[in-house]
Amino acid sequence: MLCAPIGSEPPCGVLYLQRRAQPRPFREEDRALIETVARNLARQADRLLAREALRAAGDATRSIRERLRLDGVVGKSETLAAVLGEVAMVAPLDVSVLLTGDSGTGKSQLAWVIHNNSPRARRPLVEINCATIPESLIESELFGALPGAHSTARTRMEGKVAAAEGGTLFLDEVGELPLGVQAKLLQLLQSRIYYPLGSPRPLRADVRIIAATNSDLSEAVQQRRFREDLFYRLRVMPLRMPTLAERREDIPELARHFATKVASRHGLPHLPLSVNATKALVAAEWPGNVRQLENGIEAGLIRAASRGASQLELAHLFPHPHRGEPSANEEGLTFQEATRRFQAALLRTTLEASDGNVIEAARRLDLARSHVYNLIRVFGLGKKR
Secondary structure, three states: OEEEEEOOOOOOEEEEEOOOOOOOOOOHHHHHHHHHHHHHHHHHHHHHHHHHHHHHOOOOOHHHHOOOOOOOOOOOOHHHHHHHHHHHHHOOOOOOEEEEOOOOOOHHHHHHHHHHOOOOOOOOEEEEEOOOOOHHHHHHHHHOEOOOOOOOOOOOEOOHHHHOOOOEEEEEOHHHOOHHHHHHHHHHHHHOEEOOEOOOOOEEOOOEEEEEEOOOHHHHHHOOOOOHHHHHHHOOEEEEOOOHHHHHHHHHHHHHHHHHHHHHHHOOOOOOEOHHHHHHHHHOOOOOHHHHHHHHHHHHHHHHHHOOOOOEOHHHHOOOOOOOOOOOOOOOOOHHHHHHHHHHHHHHHHHHHOOOOHHHHHHHHOOOHHHHHHHHHHHOOOOOO
16 A cells, blocks of 8 residues: 655645555555645645635625625625625615614725626716715705806806716715705605706706615604605615624724725835734724724824834734723833733723623633633622622
8 A cells, every 4th residue: 555645744634545456565656656646635635725714714705705896895704794695685776775874884885885786887986975065055066056056156067966877876974964955865766857956957867876874864754854755765775884893803804904005005014913902903992983993003003113013013003091001101010010901901891892701702812711710800800799
């Protein structure tokens, strides 16, 4: 018989040959040949094992990524996969979509994903933030205006509806639209016609409407700040973008993505994140969601580069103490005490983020459950009755 290892340190398998018909020793040439074959098999095996490792790592978005164009969408959590699954369902349909979710969660990016995977992808997506335009100008910005229709309309103005012809009109912060403009938007959705400001003649529009809001539109309807009929017209297909707290497992990948993006933008060194920095990012609270995380990574990378650091450390990302925790740079604080205080703070925030679930906290910190219980006892972090 003749055996050759497939791979090394340790081998992932063996290539086994046995003479049965005419038992006799193998020659040296046979040994060289089987070793060559085993080396080639090892390369293929490495690829298969890497693919399996990726699958085992829990990339819940893998199958969706094979079907959708997801430029710049970072993450592989079950929560993100659920949203993308809804996008895959709604993108090909020419219906209005209402995107909800907290500020900074990525609703604008989701609008682009819907557009890029729709039959209108070859036409423009035109975005307008309804909260940043003065009430006196929002109607002309949307629908256009004839000369003299208002004080700044000296020539014919093309509105965003006309600019999005054949494509998608994305209305961010749609809850900030004045009631009068809401009525004209409702007309556009119902009949596909609109009137530029100052024009007696209607124009026909071929646009898809995607709207987004971080406010409760149903409450605005009850308070008569938003038209009920428009609300139901917009939310034919409602999609909610989850908060960063609901997809914490995506934070390490998002942080690496933003570090690379920021370094390229500013011409800074491409620095990896330290293990402690990554764990702290996962455990931290991000009320501003993905936008706040990106800003934090940008500030941290600038600090790290200015100090000639070789990687992004905890001190670069969180230069000031949180929740009354002393800074590790306090006068007279030993390295051991600084480490102890950091561990206590990290464990506390991770337990809070896990709702006191020790098993989940241990998973997030990559520690044995028994070790987490020991740390809870050492740092006095048990539940207070």
